[in-house]
Amino acid sequence: MIKNKINFSIIMPTYNRDFCIEKAIDSLLNQTYQNFELIIIDDGSKDNTEELINQKYQKELQNKKIVYKKLNKNQGVCKARNTGLKLAKYDWIGYLDSDNEMLPEFLETFQTEILKNPQNKIFYAKILRSDGSICGRAFNYTSLLQGNYIDMGVFVHNKSLVKKYGKFDTKLKRLVDWDLIIRYTKNNAPIFIEKILLNYNNSDEYERITNCCSCENAKKRIHKKQQKFLQQIFSIKNSYDRRHKVITIFGIKIKIKIKSKKLIARANENFLREIKKKEQENQLLKKFVPKSFLDYVEIHLVEHCNLNCAGCTHFCPLAEEAYLDIETFSKDLNRLADLTNRQVGKIRLMGGEPLLHPELNKFMEKARGFFPNTKISVVTNGILLNKQSQKFWDCCRENDILITISGYPIKLDYDFIKNKAKENNVHLTIPKIQKQSFGTGLWI
Numbered sequence: 131m132i133k134n135k136i137n138f139s140i141i142m143p144t145y146n147r148d149f150c151i152e153k154a155i156d157s158l159l160n161q162t163y164q165n166f167e168l169i170i171i172d173d174g175s176k177d178n179t180e181e182l183i184n185q186k187y188q189k190e191l192q193n194k195k196i197v198y199k200k201l202n203k204n205q206g207v208c209k210a211r212n213t214g215l216k217l218a219k220y221d222w223i224g225y226l227d228s229d230n231e232m233l234p235e236f237l238e239t240f241q242t243e244i245l246k247n248p249q250n251k252i253f254y255a256k257i258l259r260s261d262g263s264i265c266g267r268a269f270n271y272t273s274l275l276q277g278n279y280i281d282m283g284v285f286v287h288n289k290s291l292v293k294k295y296g297k298f299d300t301k302l303k304r305l306v307d308w309d310l311i312i313r314y315t316k317n318n319a320p321i322f323i324e325k326i327l328l329n330y331n332n333s334d335e336y337e338r339i340t341n342c343c344s345c346e347n348a349k350k351r352i353h354k355k356q357q358k359f360l361q362q363i364f365s366i367k368n369s370y371d372r373r374h375k376v377i378t379i380f381g382i383k384i385k386i387k388i389k390s391k392k393l394i395a396r397a398n399e400n401f402l403r404e405i406k407k408k409e410q411e412n413q414l415l416k417k418f419v420p421k422s423f424l425d426y427v428e429i430h431l432v433e434h435c436n437l438n439c440a441g442c443t444h445f446c447p448l449a450e451e452a453y454l455d456i457e458t459f460s461k462d463l464n465r466l467a468d469l470t471n472r473q474v475g476k477i478r479l480m481g482g483e484p485l486l487h488p489e490l491n492k493f494m495e496k497a498r499g500f501f502p503n504t505k506i507s508v509v510t511n512g513i514l515l516n517k518q519s520q521k522f523w524d525c526c527r528e529n530d531i532l533i534t535i536s537g538y539p540i541k542l543d544y545d546f547i548k549n550k551a552k553e554n555n556v557h558l559t560i561p562k563i564q565k566q567s568f569g570t571g572l573w574i
């Protein structure tokens with residue numbers, strides 16, 4: 131039953147965004163529909179966020195239009211949003227990130243749609259990204275399982291779903307929005323509002339929310355979760371009598387009538403035959419249809435190297451000192467993102483020695499901006515790792531960049547590097563066996 135008055139609790143997690151949070155907050159305060167509260171969960175910001183909010187929004191804090199809560203340390207977006215969900219006092223929940231801006235009619239449009247569709251518990255709309263692209267299309271659960279096309283910033287749901295399907299999964303470090311949307315929409319097909327209602331900032335000037343495990347792993351975890359969920363719903367027990375089979379759905383045992391085991395066996399055979407046929411067709415299809423994604427891309431940021439191994443296959447010992455420029459890199463990545471629909475499995479930023487590039491951080495941010503779901507790594511001989519500034523480690527963590535040390539037979543302070551990576555929550559791989567064949571450096 132929908133109440134006539136629709137009230138929204140809008141949850142805004144934030145971390146060190148004092149330079150842009152005002153715009154986001156004002157975009158909400160300037161809505162044409164005013165029945166809402168804004169819950170800002172400050173995820174342990176070290177900048178001026180707290181002072182800014184206390185000074186500029188004194189009135190709203192007093193009349194509880196804005197609720198501000200600061201967590202004592204940075205705990206990630208899931209924890210921040212979950213805290214917001216706990217504090218939410220209204221029935222309809224929305225999410226606004228502190229670098230995005232709602233269009234003025236955002237809440238009014240959702241309110242109208244909620245009143246028009248009183249049975250529905252979930253609604254979503256389109257977003258306009260700062261690079262000019264638009265995201266959002268009609269709902270299809272199967273294609274949602276392949277990849278997310280619903281942005282959390284335009285996803286509005288009834289609070290009752292939180293109790294039923296859970297909050298954001300704090301065990302996941304990436305694709306947390308997708309995971310929640312999959313759970314919530316499984317049995318509640320959402321209404322798609324064919325309007326752009328949010329300006330989404332995907333420019334690389336802004337730091338992105340902390341990610342610290344690879345996207346592929348996150349995808350696997352999400353799919354595993356879905357399987358478990360299905361098993362819980364349909365735990366089929368093979369307890370036959372002659373004419374019945376007992377299945378358990380949501381913990382309730384149901385006895386269903388079956389014709390005969392022979393018939394079931396025959397049906398199974400047909401089913402298997404069908405699957406086999408489909409598999410053969412797919413194999414055939416794979417041969418002739420070009421892939422719309424790439425498995426692996428290698429990009430050389432620096433031509434030369436500080437090691438000059440005799441066995442170098444990158445020609446670094448022969449190369450002149452040269453660095454890739456960020457404009458060329460952005461242009462190429464932009465084209466690659468267009469061609470592959472941002473579906474690239476792995477990108478390796480390498481060289482020569484990539485750590486020699488004075489603007490390496492910008493390249494990492496740019497790559498993550500264009501390929502949010504790709505496993506991105508910096509491949510280095512490791513010599514310069516102990517000289518990297520804190521900014522480098524922060525950049526790796528915030529953009530979910532993996533560091534891979536190539537493993538040449540050189541003396542490296544591996545303990546120092548491992549500790550540094552660990553304390554900064556950055557993923558690091560070191561091969562167990564060193565590449566002895568690269569033995570003598572030409573520089574020796």
Ligand code: SF4
Pocket residue numbers: 435436437438439441442443444445446447481482483511536538568
């Ligand atoms: S460290 Fe790697 S890139 Fe550098 S010279 Fe040796 S093989 Fe080439």
